[in-house]
Amino acid sequence: MLHNRIVQFFVLYLCGLVFIFLIKFSFGLSDYVIPGIADIALTAKRIGPVYARAVIESIFIAIIGHILSIILACTIGILGRMHSFMGSFIKTSAYQIQAYPVVAIAPIIFILMGDGFLPRLIITSMICYFPLLLTFVGVFTEPVSDIEHFYSVTNSLSWNLEIRIRAYEHQKKILTVIEGSATLAMVGTIVAEFLSAESGIGYQISIALSQSDMSKVLIALFLIGLSISFYLTILSWGLWGKNARKTKKRLSML
Amino acid sequence: MHIQCKKISYSYNQRHQVFNKISFEFHAPGFHALFGESGVGKSTLARIMSGMIKPDNGTIFNQSDVSRIIYTTNQERFPGWQTIQMHYDSVLPKQTKKDWQHIAHLYGVENCLPLKFDQLSLGQKNRVNLIRYLMQDNPILIMDESLANVDESMRETIILHIKKQFPEKLFIYISHHVREICKFCDQIVVLRSMELSPQTIQIKGQNIYNHTIVDPEQLKENMLEIVHAT
Numbered sequence: 001m002l003h004n005r006i007v008q009f010f011v012l013y014l015c016g017l018v019f020i021f022l023i024k025f026s027f028g029l030s031d032y033v034i035p036g037i038a039d040i041a042l043t044a045k046r047i048g049p050v051y052a053r054a055v056i057e058s059i060f061i062a063i064i065g066h067i068l069s070i071i072l073a074c075t076i077g078i079l080g081r082m083h084s085f086m087g088s089f090i091k092t093s094a095y096q097i098q099a100y101p102v103v104a105i106a107p108i109i110f111i112l113m114g115d116g117f118l119p120r121l122i123i124t125s126m127i128c129y130f131p132l133l134l135t136f137v138g139v140f141t142e143p144v145s146d147i148e149h150f151y152s153v154t155n156s157l158s159w160n161l162e163i164r165i166r167a168y169e170h171q172k173k174i175l176t177v178i179e180g181s182a183t184l185a186m187v188g189t190i191v192a193e194f195l196s197a198e199s200g201i202g203y204q205i206s207i208a209l210s211q212s213d214m215s216k217v218l219i220a221l222f223l224i225g226l227s228i229s230f231y232l233t234i235l236s237w238g239l240w241g242k243n244a245r246k247t248k249k250r251l252s253m254l
Numbered sequence: 255m256h257i258q259c260k261k262i263s264y265s266y267n268q269r270h271q272v273f274n275k276i277s278f279e280f281h282a283p284g285f286h287a288l289f290g291e292s293g294v295g296k297s298t299l300a301r302i303m304s305g306m307i308k309p310d311n312g313t314i315f316n317q318s319d320v321s322r323i324i325y326t327t328n329q330e331r332f333p334g335w336q337t338i339q340m341h342y343d344s345v346l347p348k349q350t351k352k353d354w355q356h357i358a359h360l361y362g363v364e365n366c367l368p369l370k371f372d373q374l375s376l377g378q379k380n381r382v383n384l385i386r387y388l389m390q391d392n393p394i395l396i397m398d399e400s401l402a403n404v405d406e407s408m409r410e411t412i413i414l415h416i417k418k419q420f421p422e423k424l425f426i427y428i429s430h431h432v433r434e435i436c437k438f439c440d441q442i443v444v445l446r447s448m449e450l451s452p453q454t455i456q457i458k459g460q461n462i463y464n465h466t467i468v469d470p471e472q473l474k475e476n477m478l479e480i481v482h483a484t
Contacts, residue, residue: 146331153324
């Protein structure tokens with residue numbers, strides 16, 4: 001049985017197609033602007049395997065970037081909870097850097113690093129890490145007084161115990177933002193590929209755009225949506241499903 | 255040994271004053287009480303005494319200043335990943351294991367040891383929380399509603415046990431049970447609202463150490479004294 005999220009994606013995609021065809025027929029647009037169903041099907045058959053490979057490459061980068069940004073946000077969250085100058089500096093710097101649109105910073109990354117795997121990974125991480133950072137900083141700086149009080153008055157509250165308590169108490173918040181930021185990771189990868197790359201689905205979309213080929217764009221969107229739905233499904237199984245206990249255990253081991 | 259509060263003044267957010275130069279003293283060892291109507295500032299005063307809040311003015315003199323005064327409340331929780339037993343094992347010294355097991359049995363929470371804190375009733379939560387504080391070395395413990403939601407006979411058992419087991423310590427018990435306070439506490443500091451002067455009144459309790467029957471007239475007189483003071 002297909003997971004709800006995938007079914008929801010199919011419904012949503014179908015609604016989008018219906019909307020586009022409504023526009024096409026309402027305004028009498030030619031097949032050159034909005035192609036017909038047969039044309040889309042033919043294009044899918046022709047470029048489907050190429051796009052599928054490109055999407056797999058993009059989702060692979062998105063997943064690695066997502067994991068990296070979780071580690072980065074968690075580390076900055078832990079360092080940022082320090083009441084020292086360094087803690088405050090790290091926290092402020094993280095917010096300041098994020099204030100710049102990643103699209104504006106991306107050219108610097110591409111100029112310095114070229115258009116390979118690494119710059120795409122960095123941009124992906126930069127785009128999806130901010131909501132994670134906000135959550136981790138918020139969680140790790142918010143005392144759980146009713147639990148921490150005992151450790152505090154008995155002088156046994158170490159920094160890792162403090163993190164452990166706070167992560168455990170806010171695990172729902174953390175897991176929700178991890179799940180939510182997964183979509184942003186894919187967005188980040190596509191943006192990076194669209195801006196400057198020679199492979200990946202973002203790159204294929206940029207080519208389709210230069211050819212004004214909407215069939216290709218629609219197929220790319222279908223594959224992107226499908227791949228994100230799969231990733232989110234697997235992620236939610238991992239975070240909330242059968243493995244939730246293990247995740248909880250991992251969090252408690254922090 | 256004693257704990258002395260001298261001319262303590264405190265205002266919430268520098269605006270709403272709750273204490274105006276209040277002074278009182280608890281001698282140690284002993285089982286004493288801090289009594290007052292709801293909202294009069296008992297918990298705030300207890301937090302000031304334990305150093306959790308800094309008063310605007312005044313000093314707290316604690317002769318046993320090597321160790322801190324510990325404050326415990328009925329609002330506390332245990333970490334969610336541990337059972338009560340696991341928690342005790344992790345926070346209490348190994349050599350006290352027999353002691354806390356005995357106390358858990360005496361306080362009727364022995365069956366709670368394999369359970370997690372969230373699975374307990376309010377009364378059980380308060381008792382398991384109190385046990386971990388009793389096992390600490392600190393000579394002064396402030397118990398803020400620590401026996402709330404515990405039935406009367408069990409409360410009596412616990413108080414008598416504390417008095418017998420830890421005769422060298424100073425306990426400051428915050429509770430709304432006037433009868434219980436009169437019966438078991440030695441010094442009772444009644445905290446009154448800001449409008450009344452003096453803001454604190456010290457009353458002597460019955461301070462009984464066993465299940466002996468107290469003279470009802472004497473107890474009644476004592477209770478009336480407290481009620482009039484508030």
